[in-house]
Amino acid sequence: xxxxxxxxxxxxxxxxxxxxxxxxxxxxxxxxxxxxxxxxxxxxxxxxxxxxxxxxxxxxxxxxxxxxxxxxxxxxxxxxxxxxxxxxxxxxxxxxxxxxxxxxxxxxxxxxxxxxxxxxx
Amino acid sequence: xxxxxxxxxxxxxxxxxxxxxxxxxxxxxxxxxxxxxxxxxxxxxxxxxxxxxxxxxxxxxxxxxxxxxxxxxxxxxxxxxxxxxxxxxxxxxxxxxxxxxxxxxxxxxxxxxxxxxxxxxxxxxxxxxxxxxxxxxxxxxxxxxxxxxxxxxxxxxxxxxxxxxxxxxxxxxxxxxxxxxxxxxxxxxxxxxxxxxxxxxxxxxxxxxxxxxxxxxxxxxxxxxxxxxxxxxxxxxxxxxxxxxxxxxxxxxxxxxxxxxxxxxxxxxxxxxxxxxxxxxxxxxxxxxxxxxxxxxxxxxxxxxxxxxxxxxxxxxxxxxxxxxxxxxxxxxxxxxxxxxxxxxxxxxxxxxxxxxxxxxxxxxxxxxxxxxxxxxxxxxxxxxxxxxxxxxxxxxxxxxxxxxxxxxxxxxxxxxxxxxxxxx
Numbered sequence: 387x388x389x390x391x392x393x394x395x396x397x398x399x400x401x402x403x404x405x406x407x408x409x410x411x412x413x414x415x416x417x418x419x420x421x422x423x424x425x426x427x428x429x430x431x432x433x434x435x436x437x438x439x440x441x442x443x444x445x446x447x448x449x450x451x452x453x454x455x456x457x458x459x460x461x462x463x464x465x466x467x468x469x470x471x472x473x474x475x476x477x478x479x480x481x482x483x484x485x486x487x488x489x490x491x492x493x494x495x496x497x498x499x500x501x502x503x504x505x506x507x
Numbered sequence: 508x509x510x511x512x513x514x515x516x517x518x519x520x521x522x523x524x525x526x527x528x529x530x531x532x533x534x535x536x537x538x539x540x541x542x543x544x545x546x547x548x549x550x551x552x553x554x555x556x557x558x559x560x561x562x563x564x565x566x567x568x569x570x571x572x573x574x575x576x577x578x579x580x581x582x583x584x585x586x587x588x589x590x591x592x593x594x595x596x597x598x599x600x601x602x603x604x605x606x607x608x609x610x611x612x613x614x615x616x617x618x619x620x621x622x623x624x625x626x627x628x629x630x631x632x633x634x635x636x637x638x639x640x641x642x643x644x645x646x647x648x649x650x651x652x653x654x655x656x657x658x659x660x661x662x663x664x665x666x667x668x669x670x671x672x673x674x675x676x677x678x679x680x681x682x683x684x685x686x687x688x689x690x691x692x693x694x695x696x697x698x699x700x701x702x703x704x705x706x707x708x709x710x711x712x713x714x715x716x717x718x719x720x721x722x723x724x725x726x727x728x729x730x731x732x733x734x735x736x737x738x739x740x741x742x743x744x745x746x747x748x749x750x751x752x753x754x755x756x757x758x759x760x761x762x763x764x765x766x767x768x769x770x771x772x773x774x775x776x777x778x779x780x781x782x783x784x785x786x787x788x789x790x791x792x793x794x795x796x797x798x799x800x801x802x803x804x805x806x807x808x809x810x811x812x813x814x815x816x817x818x819x820x821x822x823x824x825x826x827x828x829x830x831x832x833x834x835x836x837x838x839x840x841x842x843x844x845x846x847x848x849x850x851x852x853x854x855x856x857x858x859x860x861x862x863x864x865x866x867x868x869x870x871x872x873x874x875x876x877x878x879x880x881x882x883x884x885x886x887x888x889x890x891x892x893x894x895x896x897x898x899x900x901x902x903x904x905x906x907x908x909x910x911x912x913x914x915x916x917x918x919x920x921x922x923x924x925x926x927x928x929x930x931x932x
Contacts, residue, residue, distance in 0.1 A: 396517070399513075436728060452789060489514075
């Protein structure tokens, strides 16, 4: 089963990290990424630019709005697609990510229904 | 990240909202800051065990407010509030407070906190120092080091500045639309000042000073989150991101400034550029041009050019022309002259900056650019005089070193070949 692991955190907090702190978190996360990749379980992984760079297109009435769709305390800052046996296995991945990147925020584990790998290298 | 690191980041990021709200409650900066400090101490005790609260700012506001009220009550020998461990475990209380503090309140609180630092009687450096202390929460020691003064001198400066803003009587009522946009413009200018303190510092500056550029970007992103649809705040943020993206390429190993045309563009930070360009795309859709957007558009053209020679100079000249119209200033004309020299030759550029001589007589970049134009025209003796003026006015050793290169070349081969530097592209 393919699971999306959605990374939520307070943008205020993440963008208060110094470059050194950010690099350290990314290095620790990369250990988890490498492990999943070696097991052939890691799909696309995306880190988003801050929500301030987002624009939202509303369908009815068709309207472009500055900012993200949802105003939330924690923001969607990135996501993974990971191949997992079941929910427990997916939660294990989330747990490992949380050890690498502790503190505020959460990982939402969400099973997927359609997965198109796309063509972008 | 250790416990302390993430708590630190959470406290730093919540600070503007928390101190801003506490200021609204207590209408006194010192009380608000003390209340926030108290709340931080409690957070350091409470969060490692209980985990971070869902909304750190709301937690700090509530605990800070109770701590300050508690202090008042103790002094007046009335009944104290229940201990904060009890309060902070009541998730419901936290959520309801967070709900009451809706976005609009937060927005005006943060804006007010920044705005009181922009008091017109305060010189620019004091505005910056005050904002770094109150809004960013830098220690007096850090700020003193950034400005190369003693801690005692900075402490005194900040105390005086605080006394001045305390006497200014800032309105605490919810601002109207016009007042809000005036506040926003003043605050945007101050954020730009903070950035420039860091940006103009050069590679020989200490870390504290260089970090000001990043702090300014953090504040700009914060403003943009509060005013998501304001194209000038998009422009300001984009401008800072695009200028900062070049920081790794701006100085060589010896600390000398590297001109835009000589910079190794592979050192430019692509992530910052991507964010800056994305913000410009959004800003353009509003079709309300402003000074920050135009400057950011100029920076964006540099960022988009694969090489110096591929830069769209005509478009940059047009943008400078719009900027001159919108916000006439001798500095803008000076910057434009460097582009004009490239497009139409040094003689036209020299004519353009002639009328600026009186107003920019003490401005380093004026004499630097003038010297470079003269050098291009082979008027070496005049160029030497201009460079001598420039070197005497240099603000950093990198600036001085850059001019000295011109002078050395003049002495060595007496030939031209100097290129005008793009002052602040």
